[in-house]
Amino acid sequence: xxxxxxxxxxxxxxxxxxxxxxxxxxxxxxGAPRALIYRIVRKGExxxxxxxxxxxxxxxxxxxxRIPPLRLAPRDAVKDxxxxxRDLLVGSVIMEGPDWMVLNKPSGxxxxxxxxxxxxxxxxxxxxxxxxTFLELVxxxxxxxxxxxxxxxxRDALVTLNEALKKxxxxxxxxxxxxxxxPARKTYESARLDRYDAGNGERRVRVxxxxxxxxxxxxxxxxxxxxxxxxxxxxTGRTHQIRVHAAHAGHALLGDDKYANRxxxxxxxxxxxxxxxxHARALTFPEPxxxxxVTVKAPLPEALEDTLNRVxx
Numbered sequence: 001x002x003x004x005x006x007x008x009x010x011x012x013x014x015x016x017x018x019x020x021x022x023x024x025x026x027x028x029x030x031g032a033p034r035a036l037i038y039r040i041v042r043k044g045e046x047x048x049x050x051x052x053x054x055x056x057x058x059x060x061x062x063x064x065x066r067i068p069p070l071r072l073a074p075r076d077a078v079k080d081x082x083x084x085x086r087d088l089l090v091g092s093v094i095m096e097g098p099d100w101m102v103l104n105k106p107s108g109x110x111x112x113x114x115x116x117x118x119x120x121x122x123x124x125x126x127x128x129x130x131x132x133t134f135l136e137l138v139x140x141x142x143x144x145x146x147x148x149x150x151x152x153x154x155r156d157a158l159v160t161l162n163e164a165l166k167k168x169x170x171x172x173x174x175x176x177x178x179x180x181x182x183p184a185r186k187t188y189e190s191a192r193l194d195r196y197d198a199g200n201g202e203r204r205v206r207v208x209x210x211x212x213x214x215x216x217x218x219x220x221x222x223x224x225x226x227x228x229x230x231x232x233x234x235x236t237g238r239t240h241q242i243r244v245h246a247a248h249a250g251h252a253l254l255g256d257d258k259y260a261n262r263x264x265x266x267x268x269x270x271x272x273x274x275x276x277x278x279h280a281r282a283l284t285f286p287e288p289x290x291x292x293x294v295t296v297k298a299p300l301p302e303a304l305e306d307t308l309n310r311v312x313x
Contacts, residue, residue: 099157147280179264
């Protein structure tokens with residue numbers, strides 16, 4: 001558990017310019033939960049150039065940041081990275097450039113800590129890669145989804161890649177195994193989606209005519225007797241979009257504990273599948289320094305390969 005016992009004074013370098021103060025503090029105060037970071041900023045314990053700032057303040061080169069001493073109660077601290085998680089993350093890096101990296105995210109690992117998750121992928125990776133002064137997620141994957149996850153190692157790269165994401169300059173392809181035979185003519189789904197509280201504090205998504213515009217392209221990869229392997233390309237980036245669109249089309253993803261129907265639940269059990277069958281298999285994005293396309297592919301995890309072998313029998 002990291003904690004500071006003395007006031008720290010930090011000069012902001014050019015490569016840290018533009019970073020939000022809360023994200024900067026998350027990197028500096030390893031082990032501190034985001035709620036605590038927000039609290040010390042709001043109370044004025046964190047100062048920039050001797051002045052109070054808000055949590056969304058963006059640092060500038062030459063800023064002088066005061067970071068107060070911090071003692072963390074064991075229940076508040078973000079967990080230190082275990083040796084197993086450290087090895088897993090190091091081995092998950094597929095490709096790395098000067099200011100970006102792509103991981104093959106393991107299923108079951110949340111990208112962010114919070115809501116009962118003591119440590120997420122980004123918090124853990126900041127501990128593992130303490131040689132980096134900046135590390136941020138460019139996009140997210142659901143906790144149970146595996147595959148290509150892009151991170152930026154500089155503020156400029158993050159801005160460039162986020163802009164590409166907003167302008168549909170990034171191509172993301174997923175593999176999913178769904179219940180039933182997906183019609184080859186069903187190439188897209190555009191039902192509007194709305195997030196709601198499921199009643200136990202869990203956020204879910206449903207089709208709602210008043211929801212946000214959402215669109216997913218689908219293509220059949222392989223058809224089986226009781227299931228279909230499909231490729232999904234999300235044009236928009238809504239929460240659980242592929243999962244809800246597939247379920248709305250009548251073909252829920254196997255291993256989906258949130259949007260399953262009777263057919264998908266039975267088939268999941270028959271196949272002995274212990275996780276969501278959704279994998280971000282390919283990602284194409286512009287190299288931040290020159291705009292040239294970079295394509296990265298993540299191999300299908302062994303558990304999903306085994307499921308496909310069983311469904312082919």
